[in-house]
Amino acid sequence: MAGEFQPEDALRTADTARKKAERVLYAFAGRLLVLWGAVYLVMYGGGALGWAPPWLWLPLDAAAFLLSFWLGSRVGEAFRTEVGCALRRTWIGFGGMMALTVLAFALRGTAGSLFSFAINQLVAFALVQSGGQLGQRGLARGGWMLAGVNTLAFALAPVAYAYALAGMGALAVAAGLGRVR
Amino acid sequence: MGFNELIHQPTRLRIMAYLTGLGTGSQVEFGTLQRELELTEGNLSRHLTRLEEAGYVRIEKGYEKKRPRTWVQLTGAGRDALEDHLAALEELARQAQRSANERREA
Numbered sequence: 001m002a003g004e005f006q007p008e009d010a011l012r013t014a015d016t017a018r019k020k021a022e023r024v025l026y027a028f029a030g031r032l033l034v035l036w037g038a039v040y041l042v043m044y045g046g047g048a049l050g051w052a053p054p055w056l057w058l059p060l061d062a063a064a065f066l067l068s069f070w071l072g073s074r075v076g077e078a079f080r081t082e083v084g085c086a087l088r089r090t091w092i093g094f095g096g097m098m099a100l101t102v103l104a105f106a107l108r109g110t111a112g113s114l115f116s117f118a119i120n121q122l123v124a125f126a127l128v129q130s131g132g133q134l135g136q137r138g139l140a141r142g143g144w145m146l147a148g149v150n151t152l153a154f155a156l157a158p159v160a161y162a163y164a165l166a167g168m169g170a171l172a173v174a175a176g177l178g179r180v181r
Numbered sequence: 182m183g184f185n186e187l188i189h190q191p192t193r194l195r196i197m198a199y200l201t202g203l204g205t206g207s208q209v210e211f212g213t214l215q216r217e218l219e220l221t222e223g224n225l226s227r228h229l230t231r232l233e234e235a236g237y238v239r240i241e242k243g244y245e246k247k248r249p250r251t252w253v254q255l256t257g258a259g260r261d262a263l264e265d266h267l268a269a270l271e272e273l274a275r276q277a278q279r280s281a282n283e284r285r286e287a
Contacts, residue, residue, distance in 0.1 A: 020217060021198075077245065082205070
């Protein structure tokens with residue numbers, strides 16, 4: 001009957017609103033996965049196939065960092081959450097570690113594959129930390145998978161290193177798209 | 182406390198549930214809440230005033246990058262009241278289900 005009170009409807013209404021809020025940081029993580037997955041896919045995949053020149057790393061990374069910060073500041077202007085604050089601290093720490101690592105390699109030469117290995121281990125650690133803070137086991141597993149693939153490919157199959165990392169990029173894009181939908 | 186007439190109003194129920202979903206101690210900016218719940222400014226403002234009077238939400242006004250901002254946060258009392266209300270709704274739903282089953286069996 002129209003207008004009759006149904007407790008199930010009210011429960012559904014509450015559930016829908018709660019889930020919408022819970023998805024805020026989930027979707028944000030998804031956008032970052034798509035962005036950085038695409039960077040890995042283009043640069044490692046394109047680099048291995050010979051159509052992405054090495055000099056493209058710097059402008060592409062810079063653009064992706066700027067876009068990441070813009071996305072982060074948009075979420076920060078709209079929401080203040082404890083998880084968001086913890087994530088910000090993690091990524092500020094990650095940025096600092098990354099800057100020091102890049103500086104060290106810039107002084108000693110970044111041409112070696114050890115540079116990529118070190119950077120990707122840092123990225124993997126940031127993903128594992130973020131997954132734990134967001135309560136997203138999938139993201140943490142992704143971080144562990146990146147660390148594993150990065151280690152195995154670097155140590156045992158350096159020829160396949162770029163393809164392995166491009167594959168991880170493709171996985172990140174797919175996982176990210178599933179989150180932003 | 183159980184069933185709560187103030188929270189039972191559908192828009193207020195959505196506001197409270199949305200704030201719960203953000204997690205304890207979280208704040209959402211007024212304009213964002215308005216967009217997320219697809220409400221007009223006046224409608225959201227009116228319902229937030231009622232919830233604030235009841236002590237269920239805290240409203241904080243301030244500036245960010247020189248722009249005025251209003252932040253909305255669920256209080257502990259608000260979270261408890263919503264939990265009680267949802268528990269009461271679940272009980273009502275169970276009762277309705279039991280009655281329907283009894284009618285079918287009769």
